[in-house]
Amino acid sequence: MRISKALISGVAVVLGAMPSLLAQAPTLQEQLAAQYKLVKMGSDTSGYSVVEKGTLLAIQKGGILAVPYTDQTVLASKYEGGTVHGPSGLAVTARKSLMGRFSATQSQGQTTHLFQVGDKVYPMKIDVNVAKDTVTMGIVACDTCNKTDPPTYNKANVVFQFPKGSLANANAGSVEDTIGQLLSISDDTQQADQGGQQQGGDQGQQGAADNSQPQPQAEPQSIEKGMTTDQVEAAMGKPEKIVNLGPKKIYVYKDLKVTFLNGKVFDVQ
Numbered sequence: 278m279r280i281s282k283a284l285i286s287g288v289a290v291v292l293g294a295m296p297s298l299l300a301q302a303p304t305l306q307e308q309l310a311a312q313y314k315l316v317k318m319g320s321d322t323s324g325y326s327v328v329e330k331g332t333l334l335a336i337q338k339g340g341i342l343a344v345p346y347t348d349q350t351v352l353a354s355k356y357e358g359g360t361v362h363g364p365s366g367l368a369v370t371a372r373k374s375l376m377g378r379f380s381a382t383q384s385q386g387q388t389t390h391l392f393q394v395g396d397k398v399y400p401m402k403i404d405v406n407v408a409k410d411t412v413t414m415g416i417v418a419c420d421t422c423n424k425t426d427p428p429t430y431n432k433a434n435v436v437f438q439f440p441k442g443s444l445a446n447a448n449a450g451s452v453e454d455t456i457g458q459l460l461s462i463s464d465d466t467q468q469a470d471q472g473g474q475q476q477g478g479d480q481g482q483q484g485a486a487d488n489s490q491p492q493p494q495a496e497p498q499s500i501e502k503g504m505t506t507d508q509v510e511a512a513m514g515k516p517e518k519i520v521n522l523g524p525k526k527i528y529v530y531k532d533l534k535v536t537f538l539n540g541k542v543f544d545v546q
Contacts (some may be wrong), residue, residue, distance in 0.1 A: 297458045303538065306405045308414070308449035311525035311538060315401035318346070318430070325430055331399040332522060333419060334464040341392040341459075346417060346430035352389070356459050357438035380456070384503060397422035397463060401432065410444040412437045412452060414460065435459065450536075450544055462520075499537060504542045509535055 283487035284420035303311070316331030325346050340361030341354045352364040392398070413436050436490035437455060439447065500509055508515075509528060516535075525543075528535040536544040 295452055298436055305447065305449055305452065308538070309403050309405065309452065312449065312453055312522055313400045313403060314523055316401055317415065333422065334400065334416065334460040335463040336392050336396045336398065336459070337461055338393050338459050339391065341433050341435060343390045343392055343418070343431035343433035346432050351415070351432060351434050353434040353436055355438055359458065361459065370496050407444050410439040410441055412456070414456065418459070428527045500542060500545055502542050505540055509542065
């Protein structure tokens with residue numbers, strides 16, 4: 278059987294293009310980083326404070342054990358099968374042993390804290406471990422949101438445990454849904470992200486109301502992966518809500534949610 282030079286050349290082109298195509302696909306770590314903006318903390322002579330706000334999250338289930346931000350240890354709670362499992366007794370004992378090395382003055386106020394349902398927190402870090410099928414999120418309390426005075430900025434790690442072998446092929450949407458069962462993106466974040474966009478949207482609606490002429494019904498529009506925000510708006514109109522999370526942006530329509538990554542359609546729900 279003879280193989281033409283054209284066929285060989287075509288195969289070579291495809292193989293040569295594969296590395297660049299694979300390089301364009303964002304990893305699960307990158308996709309989650311785009312969804313959850315991390316908080317930036319700083320300190321001065323008055324103590325620690327939030328330098329730059331992150332994505333505001335609302336706790337949906339109790340059981341996450343935290344420690345003050347000044348504590349040298351971080352307790353880890355596990356979320357698996359819809360249930361929060363507190364830190365192991367060994368971890369708590371180790372923390373008590375470490376704190377016992379300080380004087381009474383230094384250790385004063387170094388107490389654990391159980392986050393309550395409805396408490397607001399910021400993500401501090403996100404680590405994906407495919408080998409262990411875990412996603413670990415470090416969180417710190419939004420003390421101004423929770424009206425905590427004096428502020429403690431309680432912190433904790435939450436380990437989301439996924440079924441064995443599932444994380445390697447999991448998509449970001451399903452992982453975010455699992456995280457959202459315990460740490461959902463707060464409506465306060467969405468309202469803040471819409472900000473100045475709402476005023477422009479109201480003006481557009483007012484202009485549409487002034488037009489009393491009946492408009493012909495448009496043909497059903499379709500949204501395809503890779504479309505830009507302008508193309509989607511041209512097809513679907515202005516969204517009811519816009520959630521801006523840096524590289525990731527979500528357009529919320531009445532019966533549709535369009536997720537953009539780096540300015541192009543990544544997912545439609």
